[in-house]
Amino acid sequence: MSRSSKLLVFGGLALAAIGMCYGLSYALFTEHQTLDGMGGALSAAFVQAAQRNLPQAHAAIDRYGRTKYDYVRQVDLHSHWIGLAMLMIVLGVVFDKVNFEEATRRWLSLALLAGSVLFPFGVILQTASLDAWFPSALAVVGSATVTIALAAVAWGFARAL
Amino acid sequence: MVTMATTALSSSLTAAFAPMSARRLLVFGGIALIAGGMLFGDIFAVFVLHQNGGRTGETLLAAAQAAAAQDPAGVRAAFTRIGSLLEDRGTKVDTHVHMTDAGYLALLLALVQPYVALRQQRKKRLAQLFITGGVLLPVGIFLIHYVGLAYSPFPVIGWASVLADSAGALLIIASLGEAWGFWKYLRGTRAESLEPNLAADDSWAKRALLSGGTVLVLLGFLYGAWYAAFDLYPQEKQETAILNSLAEQSAANNTALMNQSVNDYGGLAGAKAISIAAHSHAIEFGLLAMLLSFIQPYVYLNEVWKRRWVLVLLAGSIILPVFVLLELKLGLVAGGIADVGGLLVIIALIGMLVGVLRHSGRLDAGVTQ
Numbered sequence: 001m002s003r004s005s006k007l008l009v010f011g012g013l014a015l016a017a018i019g020m021c022y023g024l025s026y027a028l029f030t031e032h033q034t035l036d037g038m039g040g041a042l043s044a045a046f047v048q049a050a051q052r053n054l055p056q057a058h059a060a061i062d063r064y065g066r067t068k069y070d071y072v073r074q075v076d077l078h079s080h081w082i083g084l085a086m087l088m089i090v091l092g093v094v095f096d097k098v099n100f101e102e103a104t105r106r107w108l109s110l111a112l113l114a115g116s117v118l119f120p121f122g123v124i125l126q127t128a129s130l131d132a133w134f135p136s137a138l139a140v141v142g143s144a145t146v147t148i149a150l151a152a153v154a155w156g157f158a159r160a161l
Numbered sequence: 162m163v164t165m166a167t168t169a170l171s172s173s174l175t176a177a178f179a180p181m182s183a184r185r186l187l188v189f190g191g192i193a194l195i196a197g198g199m200l201f202g203d204i205f206a207v208f209v210l211h212q213n214g215g216r217t218g219e220t221l222l223a224a225a226q227a228a229a230a231q232d233p234a235g236v237r238a239a240f241t242r243i244g245s246l247l248e249d250r251g252t253k254v255d256t257h258v259h260m261t262d263a264g265y266l267a268l269l270l271a272l273v274q275p276y277v278a279l280r281q282q283r284k285k286r287l288a289q290l291f292i293t294g295g296v297l298l299p300v301g302i303f304l305i306h307y308v309g310l311a312y313s314p315f316p317v318i319g320w321a322s323v324l325a326d327s328a329g330a331l332l333i334i335a336s337l338g339e340a341w342g343f344w345k346y347l348r349g350t351r352a353e354s355l356e357p358n359l360a361a362d363d364s365w366a367k368r369a370l371l372s373g374g375t376v377l378v379l380l381g382f383l384y385g386a387w388y389a390a391f392d393l394y395p396q397e398k399q400e401t402a403i404l405n406s407l408a409e410q411s412a413a414n415n416t417a418l419m420n421q422s423v424n425d426y427g428g429l430a431g432a433k434a435i436s437i438a439a440h441s442h443a444i445e446f447g448l449l450a451m452l453l454s455f456i457q458p459y460v461y462l463n464e465v466w467k468r469r470w471v472l473v474l475l476a477g478s479i480i481l482p483v484f485v486l487l488e489l490k491l492g493l494v495a496g497g498i499a500d501v502g503g504l505l506v507i508i509a510l511i512g513m514l515v516g517v518l519r520h521s522g523r524l525d526a527g528v529t530q
Contacts, residue, residue: 010347013343027329046239046408049409050227054408
């Protein structure tokens with residue numbers, strides 16, 4: 001088993017375990033409260049509308065929007081980390097069949113691992129500050145790195161045919 | 162002429178798929194979990210998804226009408242119903258996703274067994290633990306909506322959630338155990354009886370699944386990037402804009418515009434669900450195809466049938482995400498075709514599982530060269 005394969009398999013297993021731990025702690029300590037918060041904000045908005053208090057209704061809907069923004073990204077972190085981890089393990093098993101030099105394969109495996117960690121991490125950092133450019137840039141760079149590396153791997157498989 | 166791919170099994174095939182081994186347990190358990198999760202997803206898509214969406218829209222309109230009638234109690238009652246409907250939908254989506262993904266992980270772990278430097282008995286225990294967690298997690302998630310907080314000592318977590326979370330913990334323990342075994346392998350430790358690599362295979366079925374799967378994953382990535390770049394943020398802004406408009410129309414008691422806002426909200430929810438489903442299904446089916454490429458040597462069917470199942474699986478894998486996307490333009494007809502695509506994948510998967518069962522049956526009967 002080459003070093004690039006080992007990196008992908010071990011990195012994938014570790015990332016899958018981290019993604020699961022995050023999902024479990026999120027389900028235990030955050031998810032129910034978040035869903036209650038979203039439902040409560042939406043209900044409060046229409047109760048305020050019933051009382052003809054539109055500024056409060058809009059404030060409650062903004063609260064709902066902000067909570068949902070966080071919720072979507074928290075779930076995305078969990079699913080993308082585990083999904084990308086599975087892809088890395090699969091690729092790790094057949095990485096020796098990617099028809100490039102081992103040095104190139106090592107760079108590709110590093111790019112796959114780095115992108116798989118950074119892309120969801122950038123997504124979750126977006127919840128810390130809505131207007132900051134850095135988290136979005138991290139997510140874009142991470143996802144682009146994974147996509148380009150995967151395209152290169154596909155090309156490497158095609159060269160072996 | 163149709164001939165059997167293998168008339169007698171080589172000793173390497175036998176060793177790599179030994180009776181009651183961790184790998185065999187993970188392969189059977191994994192394929193069964195994937196097939197079960199997909200079947201559940203197809204049943205959900207046909208019988209629950211659209212009906213649930215329709216009822217959620219009706220209840221949102223009822224909440225707006227209660228607000229228009231200055232009835233806060235009616236608003237709260239409507240949102241309690243909406244919460245219940247969303248929980249019903251959410252837990253069923255999660256059941257489908259977690260059952261399928263646990264199956265994928267089981268197949269992955271079957272692949273890496275030669276690199277897990279632990280005793281056979283311990284590897285088998287980890288495999289049992291993983292499959293148990295993989296079955297109990299979706300069962301627990303499914304029951305959350307029905308069990309609720311009945312007899313629960315916790316304020317927001319019911320017994321079904323406790324079951325799901327405990328099953329999730331089993332999966333984590335099993336994954337950490339496998340990672341520990343792999344770490345030992347990297348440090349130079351070797352198991353007493355080393356499990357051999359999966360049999361070398363360069364068949365058409367393997368190459369088609371591997372290359373088709375990689376292309377599907379890549380397409381899913383590209384569509385996901387496009388969605389995140391151009392649709393995600395506008396849709397999030399649109400949602401709050403529609404809800405703000407609905408609240409204003411309720412306060413103004415404008416029935417026509419309230420109806421319009423609820424319809425807009427339903428359309429937006431549909432568009433979001435469709436985009437996410439197309440992205441995730443393309444990637445998941447791609448990953449499935451890649452995983453199934455490794456077990457082709459253990460599918461004991463003749464070459465013609467192996468090719469048929471591969472083509473059916475790849476066809477279904479492309480039909481589902483493409484027609485899910487077309488649902489916005491073509492409506493329920495496209496949705497029906499997408500469901501058929503999902504069914505094709507399930508049928509191909511079961512076809513391959515039958516092949517693996519036949520293979521293991523021959524192994525257990527002692528048919529070796």
